Amino acid sequence: MNREIRCAVLGVGRLGYRHAVNLATKVKGATLTAVSDALPEVAERVARELDVPTWSTNPDELIARDDVDAVIVVTPTDTHAAFAKRVASAGKALFLEKPLTLDLQEAGEVVKAVQQSGILCQIGFMRRFDPAYAHARNRILAGDIGEPLYFKGISRDPTAPPVAYVAASGGIYLDQSIHDYDVARFLMGQEVTEVQAMGSVLFSKEVATHGDVDQALTYLRFGNGAAGDVEAYRNAFYGYDIRAEILGTEGTLVVSGLQYHNVTLLQPRRSSYDVLPGFLERFSDAYVLEMEHFIDCVQKGEQPTVGVRDGFEALAIGTAARQSYRAGSFVSVADVCAGVPVNAGGASHV
Numbered sequence: 001m002n003r004e005i006r007c008a009v010l011g012v013g014r015l016g017y018r019h020a021v022n023l024a025t026k027v028k029g030a031t032l033t034a035v036s037d038a039l040p041e042v043a044e045r046v047a048r049e050l051d052v053p054t055w056s057t058n059p060d061e062l063i064a065r066d067d068v069d070a071v072i073v074v075t076p077t078d079t080h081a082a083f084a085k086r087v088a089s090a091g092k093a094l095f096l097e098k099p100l101t102l103d104l105q106e107a108g109e110v111v112k113a114v115q116q117s118g119i120l121c122q123i124g125f126m127r128r129f130d131p132a133y134a135h136a137r138n139r140i141l142a143g144d145i146g147e148p149l150y151f152k153g154i155s156r157d158p159t160a161p162p163v164a165y166v167a168a169s170g171g172i173y174l175d176q177s178i179h180d181y182d183v184a185r186f187l188m189g190q191e192v193t194e195v196q197a198m199g200s201v202l203f204s205k206e207v208a209t210h211g212d213v214d215q216a217l218t219y220l221r222f223g224n225g226a227a228g229d230v231e232a233y234r235n236a237f238y239g240y241d242i243r244a245e246i247l248g249t250e251g252t253l254v255v256s257g258l259q260y261h262n263v264t265l266l267q268p269r270r271s272s273y274d275v276l277p278g279f280l281e282r283f284s285d286a287y288v289l290e291m292e293h294f295i296d297c298v299q300k301g302e303q304p305t306v307g308v309r310d311g312f313e314a315l316a317i318g319t320a321a322r323q324s325y326r327a328g329s330f331v332s333v334a335d336v337c338a339g340v341p342v343n344a345g346g347a348s349h350v
């Protein structure tokens with residue numbers, strides 16, 4: 001019989017709380033033994049609600065505990081590198097939210113720490129586990145669209161995140177478009193070699209104080225000559241709008257869906273449905289499925305299908321995009337990785 005994997009969640013804010021609930025109530029083979037948050041009232045409330053025996057404001061205390069086998073890092077992005085390295089030194093399994101870090105040098109250090117310690121590591125690219133994206137990938141692998149030639153990704157949030165979140169997020173290319181960069185690699189089965197990015201502040205003036213934009217477009221070129229584009233917008237208002245298209249030589253796949261409940265209201269001369277309000281609703285299944293995969297891998301001692309190297313590659317594309325937005329020209333992904341030990345991370349999973 002498989003052993004129970006004892007988990008600690010670091011950071012129980014918007015997404016960490018969802019991971020904690022899933023681990024405590026839905027993910028087979030997992031036991032939530034500890035939670036941490038910088039805000040003691042938040043950590044204590046979540047521990048009480050989910051019947052978790054240990055809570056702390058000090059993540060290091062939890063990483064070191066004997067009754068913790070796996071650590072799920074869902075703290076702000078500017079803390080990821082430090083926690084990931086500490087989990088690696090403790091020899092525990094690591095689930096690390098995207099993006100890997102804010103900076104490629106730091107990301108290279110995380111890749112090295114993970115590889116040298118031999119720990120198991122999964123990155124929180126949950127779209128790969130979403131049934132629609134996973135189905136699209138299977139259709140591509142089955143040859144249903146021939147050779148994939150063009151990728152289009154759209155990610156529109158209903159409203160911009162709080163300014164404090166933006167400050168620690170790395171900006172729209174690293175924080176939001178990174179999901180599409182990963183999915184582009186996953187669906188096209190190719191590495192992105194160069195990008196050209198543009199962006200504007202259309203609505204949220206305050207993001208500009210952090211050098212960020214609220215609307216971004218990234219043109220992608222892949223190693224085999226295929227191409228793509230990724231659009232991101234922070235203020236769609238109508239809802240959470242996530243789409244992808246893959247154009248191939250023999251067909252096109254469209255991943256879309258704005259509808260929240262499977263109910264349509266029919267009225268004279270019009271019909272309507274309610275629109276997905278946010279990421280927690282759109283990807284609720286994916287958040288459970290990615291965590292089930294992580295726990296299954298820990299139980300079997302196998303590396304997850306989306307690892308630290310994938311986190312690095314997506315961050316490299318985002319870093320090139322951010323640089324391109326500033327420079328106004330194409331930027332090569334290899335150039336932004338110059339001097340970083342990118343080959344140290346083992347297999348990537350395009």
Ligand SMILES: NC(=O)c1ccc[n+]([C@@H]2O[C@H](COP(=O)([O-])OP(=O)(O)OC[C@H]3O[C@@H](n4cnc5c(N)ncnc54)[C@H](O)[C@@H]3O)[C@@H](O)[C@H]2O)c1
Nearest residue numbers: 011012013014015016037038039074075076077097098124
């Ligand atoms: N995969 C996804 O779909 C997805 C969605 C949202 C966020 N994220 C990622 O998850 C991370 C967290 O995002 P969020 O939206 O939940 O942010 P959040 O601000 O809602 O939550 C972060 C929590 O971490 C706590 N915290 C801050 N510093 C800490 C520390 N040093 N130790 C322990 N706790 C600390 C905060 O008090 C807060 O409760 C970010 O890296 C973000 O990029 C991923």
